[in-house]
Amino acid sequence: MRSVKEHVMEEPALPPAQGEEEHVSLALANSSITLPGGHTVDLLATPARANRWLTARGLAPVDAGMLEMCTTQLRSLREQIRSLLASRTAGLPALPAAVAAVNDAMTRVPTAPLLHWDDEKGPYRATPHPTTAIVEHALAALAADAAELxxxxxxxxxTACGSAPCNRYLLRHxxxxxxxxxCGDRARAARAYARRGRPGAE
Structure with missing residues (x-):
């Protein structure tokens, strides 16, 4: 049996899927793309690429200085969200660990503006967002969006893309x-090829 070698490509070969602009969690789920021929595009493959991905979506500054540990957390949340999307589209029970991961990410940072007191200006409210918690805030935003989705x-x-081997999700239109x-052209071509191969087909 011939093995298919996985190749990691540098740039995505597909435009954003329907719904990614409305739901950043859908974009996260689709940040690892399986293409024909055993090729894979992973937009979070390195800390630098993960930083670019977050920056493009307003979730981190350009100079956030992502570390491998932070990138691993982001990829882990991606897999948990993908698991939940798969359960939802297939009508199957969700893995408890995936639900727990999303809830943990949402509750790891304050969501309400906290009370602060300035000696000169007096009391005020603000949501803390220290530079040391950039990734935690990004994960919380992604998890909250996944829960909303x-x-x-x-x-x-x-729904899942209906053209194998594509592994992306989208909002059906x-x-x-x-x-x-x-992917649509590939799916139609596959159906046409299958029809030609049936007995009695012209």
């Missing part, structure tokens, strides 16, 4: 079940 009105539109035009 899974429980909000868009949940019924959530009409009857469309593909994350990109290219």
């Amino acid at each position: 899974l429980t909000g009105p868009d949940a019924d539109r959530l 009409g009857r469309r079940h593909w994350c990109s035009t290219r």
